[in-house]
Amino acid sequence: MVDESSLAPVPSSVSQVLPADLLLATELCKSFGGIRAVDHAEIRVARGSITGLIGPNGAGKTTLFNLLCNFITPDQGRVIFDGVPISHLPPHQVALQGLLRTFQVPRVLSRLSVLENMLLAAPLQTGEKFWNSWLQPLRIRQEEQELRQRAWAILESVGLAAKANDYAGALSGGQRKLLEMGRVMMHRPRMVLLDEPTAGVNPTLINQICEHIVRWNQGGVTFLIIEHNMDVVMSLCQHIWVLAEGKNLADGPPREIQTNPEVLRAYLGQ
């Protein structure tokens, strides 16, 4: 179980202190053949918050994530990140804006080492440009050095330092989740979309993951989290959006959502 008091460090008034939404998506629609996976959905995420996104299986949550990052092109709708429309940007450009995502089924680069997985994530490295291998070899070496230090620090904080030189493909499911989150943090994101960060993870590790999320959040990173584990959602999030059959069902602070009869009917099955 997650201890509520220790995990709610961000005051609920944050969204009022910083009135502008960091992420705002309106009227998003996506159909797959006959299925309306996302149907005129709306979502707002306040700057500096941890926001939850819940809904039954197949509600369209993952699809909504894909739409937000433009991994899937929406049929219609707008996504605005930090006041700038991003719906027209290709996925890698969205990431370079500082909006990062993880995957529901963790995706690691199997035949790269855990450390290389981390190093890869740093954005706009000098050595990523082809010609710079010859033009700026010293700068590249220096950058690599710094990246390595940062990667080690993050790996240590998520408890993967011992695995740094192993193949990422040799990690267990929970370790992959941790690597994926660490990798995203390596990018120094402004906002992270986490797709079920605690799925398939044991309770102790769940607590750890929650602590990491809170710590990173205190460091200034905004989170939007899809999660089925209600304890986690209720303790972490300041605001929760509920999606069912691709449509917005409700949104509000955890206590309101917990008692919302519609949500209970559609989702909690009570």
Place this chain on the structure above:
Amino acid sequence: MVGYLISLGIFTATFALFSLGLNLHWGYTGLINFGHVGFLAIGSYTTILLGIAGVPMFFAVFAGVVLAMGLGFSMGMATLRLREDYLAIVTIGMAEIVRLIALNEDWLTRGGRGVYGFPLPFAQFNPNIPTKLGMIALFWAVVGAAAWQWWQWLERQYGRSRLRWLLPSYAALLIAGTLSLWATLLPLSLGREIAIFPLVLTLLTLGGAIALVSHYCRPDKPAVIPIALNTLAAALGGLVVKALTLGLWDFSYRAGLLWLLVLVLALVVWQLERLIHSPWGRVLKAIREDEEVAKALGKNVFAYKMQSLLLGGAIAAVAGSFYAWQLTFINPDGFVSLITFQGWTIVVLGGAGNNMGPLLGAALFWAYTALTRFIPLDGGRLEALRMMLIGLVLIILMMWRPQGILGKKEELSLGR
């Protein structure tokens, strides 16, 4: 014998260069390129046609590279944004188009009759003794660097202490190799066909002996087969080094060509290694593993795939120039799809995703081709038998070592 080894060396090095490009595509970026021969063809034809037109050789090669990159660019624009199987289809088609253009545009390429009498590097080159010595020294510098890298790799692979036993063995082998060369030169007067057998027998015996010695010395962790194979490879490599040294001394056109090829190959391998270990190479490998992840982390997957395609194509185009210079006669039959698949065989054999893989694969492939030449069958049947055998070898390899000879075994058990 010297001339024969040099010819074999040129083919090996040309195909190694060719396959290095393919390895960059497939082994490092995960691009399925079934039309690699298209780059080779463009490189060949551009170099020799411009050469005939009087363009200096260096610029002719450069133009071939640029045109091949143009081909790569159009392949990439057409397919890289699509799913990867489309690249396979389009590349195979584009390579065929290049070949058909060469076959049908008679005014440009003389069609099926082919092109010959084009200028060759070193054709009118008569080096004096200091020049020859300089060339030999440069060659030996490359050989020395390669041997050093090889040794370092062996140390990493098998541990320094175990290799201690190998050093004297290698010294013994160097002497034995020289002796065996002389032993081979004797029956050479009886004809080349018989000469190769005692040579190979000698080498096999030596490799086996060394393996036994090392096994006897360190029975705790037997690495008999790899050490024997490395020994054998060193012996064969030594023979080629010796052949080229002799060849450079009695300077011939082909010796000059192999010399140049060795330098180019060394340069390409060296720079590819640098690139692959740079952040740029890391992105390529990430794309090979899972391009969605690369995208999610802000990498422009399309641009990297394109760069890989262009660079690999450029390398194949340079290989094309040497291909033409070695054959001294080029027609479209030299650029059938079979060549692409020989490249794939080489990459798979050696181990994809390792720049040494194509070198080893090419050496094995041409050693195989050279040895099977002595099977007493007529041309068509021999060709068919060779294909069957290489197919069999690949099947066995896929069962015994699907990651290729130099591939890492641990990688096989990884989940995605």
